[in-house]
Every structure is written in C-alpha cells, then in structure tokens.
Amino acid sequence: MNILIVGCGFTGAVIGRKLAEQGHQIKIIDQRRHIGGNCYTERDVKTGIMEHVYGPHIFHTDDEEVWNYVNQHGSFKPFINRVKSIVGGQVFSLPINLHTINQFYKKTFSPIEAKAFIESIGDSNIENPKNFEEQALRFIGPDLYDAFFKGYTLKQWGIHPTQLPASILKRLPVRFNYDDNYFSHKYQGMPEHGYTEIFKSILNHTKIEVELDCEFQRAMIVEYDHIIWTGKLDQWFNYSEGKLSYRTLRFEKNYAEGDYQGNAVINYGDESVPFTRISEHKHFSPWEKHDQTIYFKEYSSECGDNDIPYYPVRLANDKEILDRYLAMAQAEKNVTFAGRLGTYSYMDMDVTIRQAMNIAEELLNNFSK
Numbered sequence: 001m002n003i004l005i006v007g008c009g010f011t012g013a014v015i016g017r018k019l020a021e022q023g024h025q026i027k028i029i030d031q032r033r034h035i036g037g038n039c040y041t042e043r044d045v046k047t048g049i050m051e052h053v054y055g056p057h058i059f060h061t062d063d064e065e066v067w068n069y070v071n072q073h074g075s076f077k078p079f080i081n082r083v084k085s086i087v088g089g090q091v092f093s094l095p096i097n098l099h100t101i102n103q104f105y106k107k108t109f110s111p112i113e114a115k116a117f118i119e120s121i122g123d124s125n126i127e128n129p130k131n132f133e134e135q136a137l138r139f140i141g142p143d144l145y146d147a148f149f150k151g152y153t154l155k156q157w158g159i160h161p162t163q164l165p166a167s168i169l170k171r172l173p174v175r176f177n178y179d180d181n182y183f184s185h186k187y188q189g190m191p192e193h194g195y196t197e198i199f200k201s202i203l204n205h206t207k208i209e210v211e212l213d214c215e216f217q218r219a220m221i222v223e224y225d226h227i228i229w230t231g232k233l234d235q236w237f238n239y240s241e242g243k244l245s246y247r248t249l250r251f252e253k254n255y256a257e258g259d260y261q262g263n264a265v266i267n268y269g270d271e272s273v274p275f276t277r278i279s280e281h282k283h284f285s286p287w288e289k290h291d292q293t294i295y296f297k298e299y300s301s302e303c304g305d306n307d308i309p310y311y312p313v314r315l316a317n318d319k320e321i322l323d324r325y326l327a328m329a330q331a332e333k334n335v336t337f338a339g340r341l342g343t344y345s346y347m348d349m350d351v352t353i354r355q356a357m358n359i360a361e362e363l364l365n366n367f368s369k
C-alpha cells in the first residue's frame with residue numbers, strides 16, 4: 001500500500017516505521033522544517049545546551065514494550081524530575097509529599113500523622129468529585145489547593161478549575177513519604193543525544209520518505225491508498241462543526257552565566273506571576289558540563305488559528321463538538337486519525353507511542369483482509 005502520514009511527531013514516525021517494516025511505502029509530510037513534532041530538540045547555538053524547543057519532555061512509562069522501543073532507537077540516561085514550586089515567596093517540593101506538607105504547615109508529621117491530617121482537612125462531603133476543584137478539595141483541602149493548584153491551573157488553562165475535569169489533577173500523586181520524584185513510573189530517562197536523534201533512527205528505513213516544510217493539500221489524497229492524519233481533528237473537517245479549543249505555549253528564552261535556578265523545572269503557583277514555570281534546560285542533561293545556561297519562562301494562552309496547539313482543553317462544549325467529529329472520523333473510509341491532536345486527547349509521549357503501535361497493528365490487520 002501507498003500511505004501518506006501527515007505529521008512527523010511520535011505518532012506519525014512510529015506508525016510509519018511499523019507499516020514500512022511490513023513492506024508498505026510510506027510518505028510522511030510535516031509543515032515544519034524539522035522532524036519530531038513538539039518533542040523536537042536541538043543544541044542551542046551559543047551554549048551547546050540541548051534545548052527542548054517546544055518545552056520540557058521527560059520520558060516516563062510503565063509500558064515495557066514502549067520503553068524497549070525508544071531504547072532501541074537511542075541511548076537513554078537516568079533522569080528523575082524533581083520539581084519545585086515557588087508560592088508566596090517560599091520554595092516547596094512537588095508533587096505534594098511529606099516534605100511539602102510539613103514545610104507548608106510547619107509540622108514534623110510522620111507518614112501516618114500526615115495522612116490523618118490531610119484526610120481531616122479534605123472535604124469528605126464531596127463523594128464523587130466532578131471537576132478539578134472538587135477533586136482537590138476532597139483530597140488535599142483548600143489550603144494546599146489554593147497555594148499549589150488554583151493559581152497555576154488558572155494560568156495554565158485560562159478557566160476556573162471548576163470547569164476542568166478531575167482527571168487533570170489525577171495526573172499528580174499525593175505522597176505521605178519524602179519521595180519527590182514527579183513521576184511514579186517504573187522507567188524514566190532522557191535521551192542522551194536528544195529526541196531528534198531518536199526520531200532520525202525511527203525514520204531511518206528504506207520505505208519511509210520524509211518531506212518537511214510541506215503543507216497537506218487535499219489534492220494529495222488521490223495519490224495514496226490510505227491517509228494517517230495526526231494534525232488537528234477539527235482541521236481535517238474544515239472546522240465544519242466548530243473549533244475545538246486548545247492551549248498554546250510561549251517560551252521566553254534567556255541566557256545567563258553559571259546556574260540560574262539550580263533545578264530543571266520550577267513552577268510558580270501564584271496567580272500574580274504571569275508565567276507558569278521556568279525550565280533550565282542544561283539540568284535535563286546533568287551528565288553534560290556547560291558554563292553558561294539557558295532558561296525559559298513558560299506562558300500559556302488560548303490557541304489562535306496560527307498558534308501551535310499543545311493541550312486539548314476538552315470543556316463541555318468541546319466534548320459535544322468532539323463527539324460529532326468522532327462520528328465523522330469513524331465514517332471516513334481511508335483515513336485514520338491518531339495522536340494528541342488527531343484524537344484530541346491529553347496523552348504523554350509513552351501513551352502516544354502505545355496508541356501509535358496499536359493503530360499500526362490494527363491497520364496491518366485491516367490491510368491484510
């Protein structure tokens with residue numbers, strides 16, 4: 001089969017490789033001038049630091065097959081993300097753990113005491129939390145919610161946490177020990193030579209052709225037996241049912257000598273600080289030595305037509321529109337929708353790769369019928 005894949009992020013690359021390995025001819029196009037989608041990394045010209053151009057990407061997963069897959073395509077170095085949050089002029093440890101709780105309440109609780117205390121301040125009247133705020137009030141109570149989540153979430157999503165799904169908060173654990181590993185996954189790491197090298201390896205197959213700086217045109221469809229669309233779901237349908245909302249990010253890049261903040265990621269919980277977090281990229285490659293540093297202030301805003309979409313918002317209104325698009329997507333015969341944008345879902349890299357593997361498997365089954 002002759003297959004066109006639109007978009008060269010993990011979804012497009014992984015599906016392309018799997019299909020190519022089974023003898024299909026793959027063309028991958030991307031409107032950008034580089035492979036890798038939002039995972040793209042390159043060395044900053046002035047400092048030589050590996051820059052995560054579209055924001056920090058830390059690989060973490062429980063999926064052994066996915067972990068083996070990325071390791072086959074590049075070497076990974078151990079990396080544990082230990083995030084701090086600055087709130088009200090103080091530095092705290094995230095995700096909320098025993099250190100955070102003891103520091104915040106000026107206590108010396110043991111794990112059992114801390115658990116009992118947090119349970120006592122959580123609102124037990126909320127039986128089934130229906131949104132982000134209720135989830136927070138139920139499980140951590142109003143003080144920690146106000147300090148660490150309310151302001152940050154307002155800045156990140158641009159809407160009140162009562163309108164956001166509880167699932168977003170469920171991404172973060174609350175721990176009653178001093179474990180400050182931001183992720184709870186078994187496998188975690190950073191690609192030693194950046195993500196772009198991983199993409200180069202995945203795409204390195206005789207049956208894969210990549211064309212960059214290439215906009216998708218509907219006229220291309222006739223040349224292929226099947227299309228895999230990893231762009232925005234609503235864009236494929238010319239926004240006929242309305243626009244799905246996304247958040248975009250802006251990164252303000254700064255240079256400094258030495259070490260700027262002493263950590264890879266520091267969040268800013270206060271609503272009065274306009275950015276959500278600062279990431280200092282040399283700390284993502286702690287095995288390298290650099291005298292200078294680069295750091296990025298991250299600003300979140302509504303995604304306009306010409307902005308890069310990062311996060312699907314999935315408000316009630318979006319869900320209605322989404323259902324209509326999903327029905328339309330089902331009815332498309334020779335088009336498969338995949339990835340964060342193509343399925344309008346908030347997926348991490350590992351889940352994206354897993355989805356791509358599964359989709360490739362399904363397609364191969366269907367093609368052979």
Ligand code: UDP
Pocket residue numbers: 085094148149150152153156168169171172267268269
């Ligand atoms: N969040 C927050 N304060 C923080 C970190 C996270 O309120 O200091 C909330 C925020 O709504 C965010 C969500 O938790 O969107 C999930 O956080 P995560 O770090 O997983 O977000 P990502 O790294 O994907 O942007």
